[in-house]
Amino acid sequence: MSPRIWIVNQFANTPDVPGHTRQYELGQFLVQQGCPVDIFTSDYNLAKRQYLKLKFPQLWQQDDLAGLQWNWLYAAPYRVNNWRRYVNMLSFCLTLFVAGLFKPKPDLIIGSSPQLLAAFTCWVLAKLRGAKFYFEVRDLWPQVLVELGGQSANSPVVRLLGWIESWLYLNSDRVIVLAAGSVDYVSERGATRVSWLPNGPEAKEFQIDLPVEEAKACYKIAPERVCLMYAGAHGTANALGTIVEAARLLDQSHPNKFLILLVGDGTEKAELIERAAGIECIEFRAPIPKAEIPKLLRAADGLILTLKNVPLFRYGVSPNKLYDYYGAGKPVVVAVGGAVNQEVTEHRLGFTSEPEDARGLADAMLELAQTPPAERQAMGERGHDLATSTYSRAKVAAQLWKLIQEEV
Numbered sequence: 001m002s003p004r005i006w007i008v009n010q011f012a013n014t015p016d017v018p019g020h021t022r023q024y025e026l027g028q029f030l031v032q033q034g035c036p037v038d039i040f041t042s043d044y045n046l047a048k049r050q051y052l053k054l055k056f057p058q059l060w061q062q063d064d065l066a067g068l069q070w071n072w073l074y075a076a077p078y079r080v081n082n083w084r085r086y087v088n089m090l091s092f093c094l095t096l097f098v099a100g101l102f103k104p105k106p107d108l109i110i111g112s113s114p115q116l117l118a119a120f121t122c123w124v125l126a127k128l129r130g131a132k133f134y135f136e137v138r139d140l141w142p143q144v145l146v147e148l149g150g151q152s153a154n155s156p157v158v159r160l161l162g163w164i165e166s167w168l169y170l171n172s173d174r175v176i177v178l179a180a181g182s183v184d185y186v187s188e189r190g191a192t193r194v195s196w197l198p199n200g201p202e203a204k205e206f207q208i209d210l211p212v213e214e215a216k217a218c219y220k221i222a223p224e225r226v227c228l229m230y231a232g233a234h235g236t237a238n239a240l241g242t243i244v245e246a247a248r249l250l251d252q253s254h255p256n257k258f259l260i261l262l263v264g265d266g267t268e269k270a271e272l273i274e275r276a277a278g279i280e281c282i283e284f285r286a287p288i289p290k291a292e293i294p295k296l297l298r299a300a301d302g303l304i305l306t307l308k309n310v311p312l313f314r315y316g317v318s319p320n321k322l323y324d325y326y327g328a329g330k331p332v333v334v335a336v337g338g339a340v341n342q343e344v345t346e347h348r349l350g351f352t353s354e355p356e357d358a359r360g361l362a363d364a365m366l367e368l369a370q371t372p373p374a375e376r377q378a379m380g381e382r383g384h385d386l387a388t389s390t391y392s393r394a395k396v397a398a399q400l401w402k403l404i405q406e407e408v
Contacts, residue, residue: 181315200391201327234266314338
C-alpha cells in the first residue's frame with residue numbers, strides 16, 4: 001500500500017495564481033505513483049495579498065485537484081512586514097494543527113520553510129500521529145533575517161527561530177535542501193541525513209511552438225526593441241532597484257534600443273515605479289498565473305535575475321525563476337554572485353555582474369544585446385539542456401519518491 005503523504009508550505013500555489021508551484025508539481029507526481037497526498041497552504045495569497053477561496057467565517061476548505069487534495073487554511077492577513085506578519089504565521093500554524101488532528105493519519109509529513117513555526121508544527125503533528133517527518137529547507141531562516149533583514153543575531157525572535165531551526169535539523173528523519181551550498185550549512189548545525197533536491201522547471205511546460213515575433217506581438221512588445229525581462233516577486237531580497245538604475249544608464253547611452261519588463265508584484269513595487277519615473281525603456285506589468293509564464297518568457301530576448309548583496313545568497317539560494325529561465329531556452333543576465341554566477345559562466349548560459357552593481361548589470365545587458373542571435377540561441381539551448389539534465393522537476397520528484405520508498 002502506498003504511503004499517505006502530507007506536504008505543508010504556507011506559501012504554496014496552484015498554477016492558476018502567481019508564485020512557485022513546487023509543492024503542487026511534487027504532489028501531482030506522488031499521486032500518479034498511487035499515494036494519497038494532501039497539500040496544506042495558506043488561503044491568504046502572498047502575491048495578491050488577498051484570500052482566494054475562504055469566506056468568513058471559514059477556516060478550512062479542501063479541493064480535489066485531479067486526485068491531489070489541496071487544503072486552503074486560514075491565516076490572518078498582512079500587507080507589509082511588521083508585527084502582523086508574525087500574527088499571520090502563528091494563525092496559520094494554529095489552523096494547520098487543528099486540521100492535522102482531524103485528517104486521516106499520514107505516514108510522512110514534509111514541512112517546508114521559510115516558515116519555521118509551521119515546520120515545527122509539522123514535526124509536532126508527525127510525533128502525535130506516528131508519522132515520519134522530512135524538513136524541506138527553502139530559505140535559511142533565521143540567517144536571512146540577520147543578513148537581509150538587519151535583525152540582531154541576539155534578538156529574541158532570531159534566537160527563538162535559531163533554536164527551532166537547530167531542533168528541526170537534529171530531529172527530522174531527513175533534511176531536504178534546495179540549494180547545493182546549503183548542505184554544509186545544515187550539516188554543521190546537526191542534520192545527519194541530508195538530500196539535495198533543487199528547484200527546477202517542469203520541462204514539458206516550456207516546449208511551446210511560438211516564434212519570438214508572435215510572442216512579442218501577443219504581449220505588445222515592439223519587435224525592434226531588445227526585450228530583457230524579469231518575472232517574479234518585487235521584494236527587498238530581489239534588489240530590483242539595480243535593474244531600475246541599470247535601465248536608467250541604458251536609457252541614456254542607448255535610447256530606443258531596449259525594453260526592460262518587470263512582471264510581478266510585491267512590497268517594493270510602488271517604490272520601484274516611483275523610482276523609475278522618467279526612464280523610457282522600463283515598464284512594469286501586473287503578475288500573471290504561473291501557467292502562463294512559459295508563454296510570457298518566449299517574448300524575451302534575455303531574462304534577468306538580481307538579488308541583494310548578502311553573503312547568504314552566494315551559496316544558500318535555489319532561485320526557481322532562474323530554472324524557469326533555463327527551461328524557457330533563453331540567455332540570462334544574473335547579478336547574484338557566488339554559485340549562481342559561477343554556474344552561468346561555466347556553462348556559458350549568458351552574462352553576469354556582481355549583485356547591486358547597476359553599471360555592471362547595464363554592461364552585461366548591453367553585452368547580451370550585442371551578441372549575435374545564433375550565439376544567444378546557443379546559450380538558451382545550453383540552459384535548456386541543464387534544466388533537463390539537472391533541474392527537471394520530474395527528475396527531482398522521482399528522486400523524492402525513491403527516498404520515500406526506501407524509508408517509509
